[in-house]
Amino acid sequence: MQRGRAILREEGPRGLWFLVLADLCYRRLLLLERDLEAAIPTLEPRLPVTFGLLAPDDLDTYLCFHDEDDRDQIEDRFARGDVCHVARHEGRIVCACWVSRGEHFIRFLHYRYALGPAEAYFWDSFTDPAVRGRGVAPALAVHMLDWARHEGVTRVTTAVSPENAANLRARAKSGFRVCGRIACVKLGPYVWHRHREGAT
Numbered sequence: 001m002q003r004g005r006a007i008l009r010e011e012g013p014r015g016l017w018f019l020v021l022a023d024l025c026y027r028r029l030l031l032l033e034r035d036l037e038a039a040i041p042t043l044e045p046r047l048p049v050t051f052g053l054l055a056p057d058d059l060d061t062y063l064c065f066h067d068e069d070d071r072d073q074i075e076d077r078f079a080r081g082d083v084c085h086v087a088r089h090e091g092r093i094v095c096a097c098w099v100s101r102g103e104h105f106i107r108f109l110h111y112r113y114a115l116g117p118a119e120a121y122f123w124d125s126f127t128d129p130a131v132r133g134r135g136v137a138p139a140l141a142v143h144m145l146d147w148a149r150h151e152g153v154t155r156v157t158t159a160v161s162p163e164n165a166a167n168l169r170a171r172a173k174s175g176f177r178v179c180g181r182i183a184c185v186k187l188g189p190y191v192w193h194r195h196r197e198g199a200t
């Protein structure tokens with residue numbers, strides 16, 4: 001009920017309708033891409049931050065910042081080789097985002113998303129509610145795009161709910177554009193996917 005009210009407030013009736021559908025059987029996400037052969041802009045957040053990688057022994061700090069994630073999940077991510085970039089303000093984590101290479105299981109869609117050798121996938125972007133709207137997530141994304149380019153990546157993708165206006169705005173600032181859609185129908189144990197690129 002609380003979750004429904006929050007969605008209604010943040011995303012409107014359309015968001016609530018797709019939340020109900022998602023719980024019943026149908027889910028979809030927009031796929032966004034960023035070509036790393038294009039120039040990467042400089043973005044100054046409206047809050048002084050420093051960027052870095054989350055170290056596995058810094059898990060407690062991360063879990064205080066992002067209490068929707070749990071310890072086992074985060075340990076699994078590190079075990080798989082996923083990498084987390086963070087932005088810190090006065091030493092405190094205020095924004096984070098994860099990167100996968102090779103393959104990423106999009107839990108929301110029950111979908112195994114295969115990535116090419118020169119591709120990376122950005123996910124679980126989260127900014128401390130107290131500092132949202134100050135351009136921290138886009139600045140962290142730019143830092144991560146530079147990092148990915150040094151790693152030999154030429155294309156980065158990310159998946160965003162069409163109702164998540166804040167994330168769509170944040171991603172657009174670092175040059176992500178919609179390139180497709182992944183949808184899922186789940187009826188009991190049966191799951192069907194449709195992954196389309198080039199048209200939405």
Ligand SMILES: CC(C)(COP(=O)(O)OP(=O)(O)OC[C@H]1O[C@@H](n2cnc3c(N)ncnc32)[C@H](O)[C@@H]1OP(=O)(O)O)[C@@H](O)C(=O)NCCC(=O)NCCS
Binds near residue numbers: 095124127128170
């Ligand atoms: C999506 C998210 C990471 C963006 O982070 P951010 O650092 O606030 O990014 P920006 O500063 O660029 O703000 C993006 C948009 O959020 C909206 N916004 C502005 N102030 C806001 C506030 N105080 N609270 C919430 N959203 C706000 C605006 O639409 C803004 O776009 P605009 O600057 O063009 O007006 C952040 O809103 C968040 O953590 N949301 C919850 C988790 C989530 O949805 N993650 C993405 C899916 S995994």
